[in-house]
Amino acid sequence: VEVLSPLLQRSRLVSTNEVFSAVLWGVLWVLLAAALVSFMVRALRTACGALARVVARVMQRGVAGRVSAVMALGGSAVVVANATHEPTTQHLVDDEQSVSVRNERQRTGRPLGALASVGLAAGLVSHIRNERNVLLCEASPRERLARPPAASLTRGATIFARAADLSLQPSSDASLVVPLGMSGDRLVQLQVQRGAIVSVEAPATESQSVLRHLVNTIALAPWLCEPHVVAVGFSNADVVAPSNVLLSADLASAMHEIQRLVTSAPRCTVVLIIGDEPLDTSSAESLSASGVTIITAGTITTGSSLETPAAQRVRIQREPMFWRIDSTGEVFRPYGVSHQEAADLRVMVSDLTTLTTAPDRRIAQHVAATSALLRVLGPVELTLLTGHEVCFRKSKALELVTWLAFHRDRPTVSGVRTALWEVDVEDATFHNVLSEARRGFTQVGLTDAVKRPSKQRLELAADLITDAEILGDALAAADEVVALASEQRSSREQYERALTGLIAELRSVRALPFSDAQYVWADAEGITANLVWLVTRAVDRAVELGQRCNDTDAVLDAAS
Numbered sequence: 001v002e003v004l005s006p007l008l009q010r011s012r013l014v015s016t017n018e019v020f021s022a023v024l025w026g027v028l029w030v031l032l033a034a035a036l037v038s039f040m041v042r043a044l045r046t047a048c049g050a051l052a053r054v055v056a057r058v059m060q061r062g063v064a065g066r067v068s069a070v071m072a073l074g075g076s077a078v079v080v081a082n083a084t085h086e087p088t089t090q091h092l093v094d095d096e097q098s099v100s101v102r103n104e105r106q107r108t109g110r111p112l113g114a115l116a117s118v119g120l121a122a123g124l125v126s127h128i129r130n131e132r133n134v135l136l137c138e139a140s141p142r143e144r145l146a147r148p149p150a151a152s153l154t155r156g157a158t159i160f161a162r163a164a165d166l167s168l169q170p171s172s173d174a175s176l177v178v179p180l181g182m183s184g185d186r187l188v189q190l191q192v193q194r195g196a197i198v199s200v201e202a203p204a205t206e207s208q209s210v211l212r213h214l215v216n217t218i219a220l221a222p223w224l225c226e227p228h229v230v231a232v233g234f235s236n237a238d239v240v241a242p243s244n245v246l247l248s249a250d251l252a253s254a255m256h257e258i259q260r261l262v263t264s265a266p267r268c269t270v271v272l273i274i275g276d277e278p279l280d281t282s283s284a285e286s287l288s289a290s291g292v293t294i295i296t297a298g299t300i301t302t303g304s305s306l307e308t309p310a311a312q313r314v315r316i317q318r319e320p321m322f323w324r325i326d327s328t329g330e331v332f333r334p335y336g337v338s339h340q341e342a343a344d345l346r347v348m349v350s351d352l353t354t355l356t357t358a359p360d361r362r363i364a365q366h367v368a369a370t371s372a373l374l375r376v377l378g379p380v381e382l383t384l385l386t387g388h389e390v391c392f393r394k395s396k397a398l399e400l401v402t403w404l405a406f407h408r409d410r411p412t413v414s415g416v417r418t419a420l421w422e423v424d425v426e427d428a429t430f431h432n433v434l435s436e437a438r439r440g441f442t443q444v445g446l447t448d449a450v451k452r453p454s455k456q457r458l459e460l461a462a463d464l465i466t467d468a469e470i471l472g473d474a475l476a477a478a479d480e481v482v483a484l485a486s487e488q489r490s491s492r493e494q495y496e497r498a499l500t501g502l503i504a505e506l507r508s509v510r511a512l513p514f515s516d517a518q519y520v521w522a523d524a525e526g527i528t529a530n531l532v533w534l535v536t537r538a539v540d541r542a543v544e545l546g547q548r549c550n551d552t553d554a555v556l557d558a559a560s
Contacts, residue, residue, distance in 0.1 A: 109322050111209045111336025112181065114345060115155065119179030120213060120240075120335065121162035123220025124349065125523075127241050128156075131353040132526060136533040139355055141479055144533075145526030146356035152348040154418060156524035159348075161422060164518070168223040176269060176293050178218055180316075181323065181334035188332040190325070192314055194269065195288040198295045202318035204276070207297040209336030210316075211273055212238050214295055216337060218271050219244040226268035228261050230254045233275025240337075240345040251277055255287075262290050271295060288312065352526065371446055371463040374405050377471070377531065378510030380517050382440075390440050396420060397436040399519060401450065404460040406527055411458045419521035434458075468513075468531050471505040475538045478502050478545060485548075492549065499545040502538060503557055509535055 114120060132145060148156060168177065180190045192198060200207045212234070219229040220241060230246045231238075232254045239245050248254035254272060261270050272287060274296040287294055315326040322331040337345075372390060375381045380402060382390040392398050403419055404411050417425055420433075434450065441449035451459040478498040485495075513531040514522055522528045542558035 109318060109320070109333060111206060111213070111334050114213065114335070114337040114341040115158050115162065116182075117179065117213060117217065117335040117337075118162055118166045118187065119168075119217045119221065120337070121159040122166045122168070122222060123217055124159050124240065124345065125163040126222040127220050127243060128349060128352050129529070131349075132529045135353060135355055136529065139533075141475075141537065142357050143355045144358045144530045145352075146354045147525055148348070148351035148354075150415075150418075151344075152351035153521075153524055155344065155348045156352050157419070157520045158422070160523045161520045164520075170223050170225070172225075176218075176271065177223065178214065178221065179335070180325075181332040183330060183332040188325075188330055190314070190316075192293065193312060194291040194293055196293050196312040196314060197284055197288060198293070198314045198316065200295065200297050200316045202297075202316075202323070204297070206318060206336070208275060209338055210334050211275055211295065211297060212337040212342065213335045215245065215273050216240045216342070217335075218269075218273075224269045226265060228265075228268050228270050229273060230257050230261075230270065231273045231275070232277050234273075237339060238337075238342055240342055241349055251279065251283065255283065258287065258290070258292055262292070269293075352524065371461065372441075372449070373470075374402065374464060374466045375508070375510075376402065376405075376513055377467050377508065377535065378512070378515055380514055384444060388444060390444050390446075392436055392440040394433055394436045395517075396433045397440060399517065400433055400437050401460065401464075402514075402517075402519070403521065404450065404458060405464065405466050406522075408460065411460065413452075413456050413458060416458065422520075467505070467508050468534060471508070471538055472534060474498075474501045474505045475534065475541060478538075478541045482541070482544070495545055495549050496551075499542060499549060499551065499554055502542045502545065503554055506535070506538055506542060506558055 136143075136145070147153075166179070168179075174194055176190070176192050176194060176196070178190045179187055181188050190198065200210055202210065215229055215231050215234060216239065218224065218227050219239075220243065221227050228244050228246070230248055232248050232251055234247055236242075236247065239247070246254075246257050248257060251274070254274075258270055258272060261268060270291070271293045272295070274294070276297060279294070279296055284294060313327075316334075317324050317326060319331075323334050324331050372382060372384055375383065380398060382398060382401060384390065399420055400416060403416050407415065413430075417430055421429075434452070437450050441447070446461070449461045449464065451461075453459055478501070481494050481498040513528050519528075539558050543555050546552070546554035546558060
């Protein structure tokens with residue numbers, strides 16, 4: 001009214017601004033009123049709909065029965081009696097909450113996934129490293145470990161990172177220690193003496209998952225003394241790596257295999273794991289007396305014929321929301337391995353232990369044009385040829401440069417993000433690391449050392465090489481001289497030149513590759529193993545050339 005009042009006064013002129021203000025305020029009040037009415041209508045409709053749904057559910061469950069009873073008997077007392085048992089809205093809500101709580105409890109106690117198991121990860125890492133050592137020892141000079149596919153690389157990086165969290169000391173010959181699960185942030189372990197009887201009491205699906213985890217973890221455990229697992233009720237599909245696992249069709253054949261193992265290797269740790277076959281007390285007593293640990297699904301009979309001490313009998317029981325070890329009272333959530341996880345881990349082990357032929361690449365002749373040298377045979381350092389070190393404020397920036405140096409054939413953004421971060425990293429974090437890498441190079445006068453030609457691709461300057469590549473070229477030159485020697489076309493001067501170049505590069509080896517960095521991707525891809533084998537072959541070749549030249553000093557220098 002105050003805005004429109006000037007317009008109603010005929011004795012004065014009205015300005016354009018006053019007209020515009022009046023119209024604007026009028027439109028605004030109309031819009032606000034319309035919005036308020038719309039909001040009230042929607043709220044009323046929502047409330048009516050919710051009330052209608054509740055009434056419909058109550059009517060569906062209770063009212064129909066009450067009406068039919070009234071019509072049949074025609075008495076009001078029946079109405080009252082039936083109404084007493086009629087489910088109310090509160091009862092319906094309580095029933096739904098009970099089902100939800102039960103489902104939540106079941107989910108809470110389910111076994112954890114295979115990749116969460118620190119014990120299985122440590123065993124798999126030890127197995128993969130042993131397999132790689134055997135492969136590389138028998139490999140030709142041009143062979144190396146192949147880069148695994150993305151899925152296997154991701155799983156491999158996870159288990160290598162997980163295995164680093166385990167710090168178990170080698171157990172004694174008389175005990176069995178196995179990581180069993182987690183209680184919050186604390187690792188729960190099964191610790192029993194040899195000859196103990198352990199029963200896993202849970203629904204069949206969950207108990208089989210837990211036993212499958214124990215089969216693979218115990219068989220591969222590097223902290224146990226010569227572990228051997230005899231498994232009854234399992235197949236090859238349940239085993240990730242066949243090392244130290246004997247599958248038996250029945251208990252009789254398992255007893256025969258156990259007797260052979262105990263006789264041939266008395267100090268070995270023998271564990272009998274039974275899936276679904278019953279175990280009589282006499283067999284249990286005999287195996288326990290032989291020092292064989294028994295782990296089985298189901299309850300062990302504790303009758304008078306079973307003379308195993310109570311301290312040697314352990315029950316792992318599934319309760320509504322957790323699992324419990326009866327001997328210690330610990331509650332926890334166990335590790336498990338499903339059929340699909342076992343299959344995925346088998347594929348991963350195969351992919352991580354495969355050889356491929358390395359392409360010919362000679363770059364030593366271009367060392368004079370090299371701008372920077374990335375030293376990885378020891379602590380990771382990036383230096384100019386002048387000796388000035390390239391420094392980064394973020395350690396991830398140096399790791400990014402290192403990853404690019406070993407992935408020139410496919411330097412994708414998704415690949416480097418997956419390798420450097422275990423979880424999906426924010427774009428801003430990645431861009432900060434990339435900017436820091438560029439800043440470090442720019443400060444020493446190297447511009448465009450790390451380029452990004454497209455959104456999904458990075459590129460490292462070609463004149464940045466690694467000391468491993470230079471050592472590989474020196475070794476290739478020495479191999480060529482030795483190959484010519486078989487055709488009697490190599491002179492002593494060629495031997496000495498090749499030996500000098502090889503010794504010079506071996507002197508730059510300061511420690512194990514990436515010794516001051518935890519580059520999980522390098523371990524998972526086999527890059528670390530390839531570099532260790534490169535140094536080993538270079539030392540062997542230098543010793544051979546030193547013997548051909550009768551140079552004992554060179555032999556000692558190479559060996560040191």
